[in-house]
Amino acid sequence: MSLGSIFDIAGSGMTAQSLRLNTTASNIANAETASSSTGETYRARKPVFSAIQQSMMNPGQGGFPMAADEGPGAGVRVEGIVESDAELQMRYEPHHPAANEDGYVYYPNVNVVEEMADMMSSSRSFQMNVDVMNTAKSMMQRILTLGQQ
């Protein structure tokens, strides 16, 4: 029975989506964190997703490794978190405590509108994975009642 692996797949999806939500929260929280140099300024963070292939976990039956496209797959994995290299916002605020000698401060390259849209997308995707897990659970419970009167 491979019903158990649905839990792993949906679980990996939920982990990935909650991590994405986490980076969104961090980006929105730091959207107005100004600093005096480009090196210290917060940059928008984005997770990178990639699909896990089952053949990487158990390399095929019968000895020879399956092609990468074979096998139903085993969920999603976060490869890492990258910082956006979009241009930082430079604002002229000479009275800001972090202003440099020319009177400029640097604001993060976080696009709040984009982050909000990303937040909605990840929360929907999370919800979808929860639904999948619930359905798999009821399928499994049904299998357990097999042969009962």
Add this chain to the structure above:
Amino acid sequence: MAITFDSALGIHQHAVEARVKRAEVLANNLANADTPGFKARDLDFQAMMQKAQEQVSGFQMAKTHDAHMDTSPSASESDLMYRVPHQPSVDGNTVDAQQEQTRFMRNAMDFQASFQFLNSKFSGLTKALKGE
């Protein structure tokens, strides 16, 4: 006549198994709904059932030497095919979340139907054994 589960349960055990496999593939599609470059896949249920039918009816290639290739239906996963997307996406992902979710739900319902058939096979066997 020997009673074996294979002949008593017929095609339904294979149907339940195929439904579970399909649920796994669809769950994987849904988990990768936001993965760039991921291609949605699905199982050809009809082809799977056809193979299972051949297995049940017992017409298979004989394997008389170690070097013979395994032609049994479980040996290949070739029923796994890529879905043709309805609309293009910028990141190369072909998962349509709504479509996949609908298919997943439908598959769960079909699973329930197959399960019901399988279960009634069992209750039939029990009735026969009790002689009521």
